[in-house]
Structures are given as structure tokens and as C-alpha cells.
Amino acid sequence: xxCTIAQLRRKExxxxxxxxxxxxxxxxxxxxxxxxxxxxxxLGKPKFLGIFGRRKKIIVPWSKIRLIGKDTILxxxxxxxx
Numbered sequence: 001x002x003c004t005i006a007q008l009r010r011k012e013x014x015x016x017x018x019x020x021x022x023x024x025x026x027x028x029x030x031x032x033x034x035x036x037x038x039x040x041x042x043l044g045k046p047k048f049l050g051i052f053g054r055r056k057k058i059i060v061p062w063s064k065i066r067l068i069g070k071d072t073i074l075x076x077x078x079x080x081x082x
Contacts, residue, residue, distance in 0.1 A: 011024065011068070011073050013042055014075065022058055024043075025042060026041050026043045026057075028041065029041060041057055042059075042060065
């Protein structure tokens with residue numbers, strides 16, 4: 001199955017270990033030397049109605065993506081970026 005970045009952005013990312021919703025794909029990281037997708041980027045959840053900005057973004061390495069389904073992406077783990 002092939003997928004465009006626009007299609008990825010419509011998918012929910014779920015943490016496989018606890019079933020929590022991490023968010024939606026906002027961006028991707030690509031290694032320009034090897035032309036490979038390195039990670040997906042999820043915006044942090046808004047703080048207090050979005051007035052105080054957002055929490056740290058979540059970076060999910062491509063190696064931690066377990067499954068890409070029709071509506072969701074299952075992730076093995078994630079890390080927060082500064």
C-alpha cells in the first residue's frame with residue numbers, strides 16, 4: 001500500500017503499549033542523503049485551550065511504526081523533542 005504525506009496527516013497515531021492517542025501526523029522527517037523517511041512528527045497537545053501554546057512535539061522514529069492502517073498508525077514508542 002502506498003500513501004502520500006497528505007494521507008498520513010489524516011491518520012491518528014496510537015501508542016501501542018498503552019492505547020493512548022498521541023495525535024495526528026503533522027510533518028515528516030526525511031534523510032535527504034538516502035531519500036528515506038526517518039520519522040513522523042506529531043504536534044504536542046494544546047496547553048489550556050491553546051492560549052499558552054503547545055506541549056513538546058512528539059517524534060516517532062520510522063523504525064517504531066508497527067502498522068499503518070486505513071485510519072490509524074500504531075507506534076511502538078515515541079520520544080518528545082525539545
